[in-house]
Amino acid sequence: MDFINFYLIPGLVLGSIYALGAIGVSLVFGILRFANFAHGELMLIGAYITYSLMQFTGLHPLIVLPIAMLFTSLVAVGIDHTFYKPFRASKSTIVIVASFGIALMARSAVQIIWGVDTFSYSSGRIQMPMILFDTLRLSHKHVWIVCCSVALMTVIHLILTRTRTGKAMRAMSDSAELARLTGIKTENVVKATWVLGASLATAAGVFLGWDSHLHSMMGFYMLLPMFAAAILGGIGQPYGAMVGGLVVGLAEELSAYPWIGDSPLLSPAYKAGVAFALMIIMLIWRPSGLFKGRVF
Amino acid sequence: MPVLSIDNLSGGYGEADILHGVSLEINAGEIVVVIGPNGAGKSTAMKAVFGLLRLSGGSVHLAGEEITNMDPAEVVNKGVCYVPQTNNVFPTLTVHENLEMGAYIRKDDFRPRLQEIYEMFPPLAEKKRQAAGELSGGQRQMVAMGKALMLEPTLLMLDEPTAGLSPIYRNEIFQIVRQINDSGVPILMVEQNAKQSLAVASRGYVLVDGQNRTTGKGTDLLNDPEIAKMFLGG
Numbered sequence: 001m002d003f004i005n006f007y008l009i010p011g012l013v014l015g016s017i018y019a020l021g022a023i024g025v026s027l028v029f030g031i032l033r034f035a036n037f038a039h040g041e042l043m044l045i046g047a048y049i050t051y052s053l054m055q056f057t058g059l060h061p062l063i064v065l066p067i068a069m070l071f072t073s074l075v076a077v078g079i080d081h082t083f084y085k086p087f088r089a090s091k092s093t094i095v096i097v098a099s100f101g102i103a104l105m106a107r108s109a110v111q112i113i114w115g116v117d118t119f120s121y122s123s124g125r126i127q128m129p130m131i132l133f134d135t136l137r138l139s140h141k142h143v144w145i146v147c148c149s150v151a152l153m154t155v156i157h158l159i160l161t162r163t164r165t166g167k168a169m170r171a172m173s174d175s176a177e178l179a180r181l182t183g184i185k186t187e188n189v190v191k192a193t194w195v196l197g198a199s200l201a202t203a204a205g206v207f208l209g210w211d212s213h214l215h216s217m218m219g220f221y222m223l224l225p226m227f228a229a230a231i232l233g234g235i236g237q238p239y240g241a242m243v244g245g246l247v248v249g250l251a252e253e254l255s256a257y258p259w260i261g262d263s264p265l266l267s268p269a270y271k272a273g274v275a276f277a278l279m280i281i282m283l284i285w286r287p288s289g290l291f292k293g294r295v296f
Numbered sequence: 297m298p299v300l301s302i303d304n305l306s307g308g309y310g311e312a313d314i315l316h317g318v319s320l321e322i323n324a325g326e327i328v329v330v331i332g333p334n335g336a337g338k339s340t341a342m343k344a345v346f347g348l349l350r351l352s353g354g355s356v357h358l359a360g361e362e363i364t365n366m367d368p369a370e371v372v373n374k375g376v377c378y379v380p381q382t383n384n385v386f387p388t389l390t391v392h393e394n395l396e397m398g399a400y401i402r403k404d405d406f407r408p409r410l411q412e413i414y415e416m417f418p419p420l421a422e423k424k425r426q427a428a429g430e431l432s433g434g435q436r437q438m439v440a441m442g443k444a445l446m447l448e449p450t451l452l453m454l455d456e457p458t459a460g461l462s463p464i465y466r467n468e469i470f471q472i473v474r475q476i477n478d479s480g481v482p483i484l485m486v487e488q489n490a491k492q493s494l495a496v497a498s499r500g501y502v503l504v505d506g507q508n509r510t511t512g513k514g515t516d517l518l519n520d521p522e523i524a525k526m527f528l529g530g
Contacts, residue, residue: 164400167389171397174386181346181380182443183372183401 005137007257008250013142013211015249016149020204021222022229022241023156024197030173030236031193032084034095039201039226040219041106046072046202047209047218048114054121061121061206062144068206069199076198077191079106103220111216119214121206145207152203153242156196160238165192173236224272225252228279234289243290248275297360298323299451299482300376305344305354306506313352314340316506320484322451327473327483329493329514332503333526338486339381339455341503346371346378358451373401375450381459381486384440387429391420394428394439398446406446413442416472434465441472445481452476454485458492470496494518502526 021043028036049071053064083102087095160166165188172179172189180186208218229248233240252271256264266274282289300322308314314337322328330338343349345356346368355364358374371378377398385394395413399406414421417438423431428439437457444452457473458466466489474496477483487493494500497514502523510523517523 164396167393167397168400170389170393171386174388175383177348178380178383178386179397180368181372181378182397183369183447184397185369 003257007253009138009142011250011253012246013145013207013249014253015246016146017204017207017211017245018222018225018229018249019242019245020149020152020200020207021226022233022245023153023238024200025226025230026233026236026238026241027169027173027193027197029230030238031169031176032095032190033176034092034099035227036197037096037099037223038079038103038106039197040221040223041103041110042072042076042198042201042219043205043208043222044110044216044219045075045106045205046198047205047214048110048119050202050206051114051119051121051209051214061210062148065203065206069202072202073195073198076194080190080194107216107220114216116216119209121210121214141210145211148203149207152200156200156238159196165189169193169196221272224279225249225275228275228282231279231289232282234291237289237291240289240291248278251275251278298357299326299359300345300484301357302341302345303355303357305341305351305356307344307349307351307353308340309350314506315344315349315354317354317508318503318506319354319508320501322482322484324482325477325480326498327477327485327496327514329490329497329500330484330486330503331488331490331493331500331517332509335505336503337506338503340506342378342453342455342484342486345376345453369401372447375447376453377444377447377449377451378453379440379444379455379457381455385428385436385443388427390425391428391431391439392424394443395420395446398443402447409446409448413445416445416475417442434461434468437461437465437469438472441469441476445476449481452481452483454483456486456488458487458489466492490523491518 021039024042025036025039028034028039046068050061050064050068053068054061057064079102083098084095087098160170168179168184168189169192171182171184172186176186179189205218208222225248229244230241231244232247233242233244252274255266255274256268256271259265298321302318302320304317304319305315306313306317318337318341320328320330320341330341332338340349344351347366348368351365355362357363358376363371363374386397389397395410399409419435420438420442423435428436431439441457454473458469461469470492473483473485485493494514494517499511500514500517501511502509502517
């Protein structure tokens with residue numbers, strides 16, 4: 001039971017968070033054709049905006065989350081308009097470097113506005129976990145995080161397969177030039193992509209902050225596992241990113257389980273290394289990822 | 297007034313020009329075929345209509361209105377549909393979704409049109425839910441044409457619609473081209489299969505080295521010994 005309580009469930013929680021972030025990375029990559037190194041900072045901004053809204057209204061982070069998504073989406077669309085749009089016709093390497101710059105700027109802005117101290121969403125009140133079948137311990141927030149993540153992924157699925165804009169996003173991901181020749185207003189599709197990506201990033205940031213705490217480097221630390229998840233699933237494939245996120249999250253947590261003997265298989269300090277190793281193995285073994293993404 | 301007129305167009309993709317003063321004209325109800333050797337600028341001339349080229353001279357008019365260097369989305373809005381030679385479908389989208397994307401700019405109910413397209417291309421109705429990328433070359437070409445027709449265009453431009461297709465599909469595509477034209481849509485078509493395409497054409501243009509070489513009725517060009525020697529294999 002320790003396996004489920006302390007490894008499997010935290011792995012699922014972490015995996016859900018990675019998946020939400022990785023979907024955004026994958027969508028941006030598919031449609032705008034560049035690896036957005038500032039995606040972690042969208043998570044960061046989203047989490048901090050949620051914190052401020054929470055302070056302001058006194059409501060639970062989950063309740064103010066939709067408003068925070070809206071604000072973060074505006075920030076993302078604004079960043080795109082100001083910094084990425086002039087590079088639309090440039091090589092992707094140039095935009096990638098630009099995104100790295102945005103990441104530094106965004107992080108510094110957060111540090112200036114909110115400071116460098118850590119924050120917590122919870123008020124210090126300890127909530128006892130639900131205990132099922134005598135041994136299965138479920139913390140409420142973990143249940144909420146996983147359920148909300150699944151709900152958000154379902155919404156994304158419905159948007160991509162049922163709505164006109166969602167289909168146009170997939171079309172543009174297939175071929176931007178053909179999308180233009182079809183009369184699709186590609187700039188609107190780009191905006192929709194940022195709104196979806198930023199909204200999911202906000203959710204991921206809030207869930208991560210809720211699960212532990214908020215600090216100004218949290219976005220940066222998420223970058224590697226999110227990219228590992230996106231690459232694992234097949235870059236440009238939102239469904240692959242969902243699976244990739246879960247795999248990376250589970251792998252990170254399960255690698256610390258005492259599979260052999262009594263001590264952890266890998267020290268938890270190497271968690272980030274697990275994501276990195278997965279990414280490297282995948283790039284060597286199957287660069288297109290599990291869901292046949294793009295290879296450059 | 298011609299549906300489309302291209303006047304003395306020059307331009308290319310990079311520094312060097314590919315077109316050196318090409319002029320074409322399509323009138324209502326016509327099928328106009330552009331033939332010529334590889335590298336003559338046939339496809340390039342089509343792309344120029346869609347603003348995909350750096351133009352150094354000349355102009356493009358659609359029903360008298362200047363559309364030179366207009367954004368592709370705007371040209372589509374004016375009712376011109378273009379089927380590129382390659383990458384002309386969205387491979388991960390289903391056949392049905394491809395057709396829906398063809399109607400992207402339509403605000404009205406396009407379901408009756410979808411039905412018509414499925415009747416025009418019966419194999420597509422069977423493979424509605426299949427990803428377009430999984431279809432055979434001929435069926436993909438049908439998706440590409442069906443997608444363009446979703447708009448009920450005022451002008452249809454086809455870039456080598458039969459390239460790489462088996463003779464059976466080739467005949468079918470030419471038949472469909474004629475059928476579309478009979479429904480009143482003027483067609484501008486670039487083709488390698490000079491013989492077959494000139495046979496369905498109202499008029500033909502021969503381009504060589506980015507310039508107009510000759511023009512005439514489809515049948516006249518077919519019977520022109522010089523053209524025959526150049527493109528029709530004697």
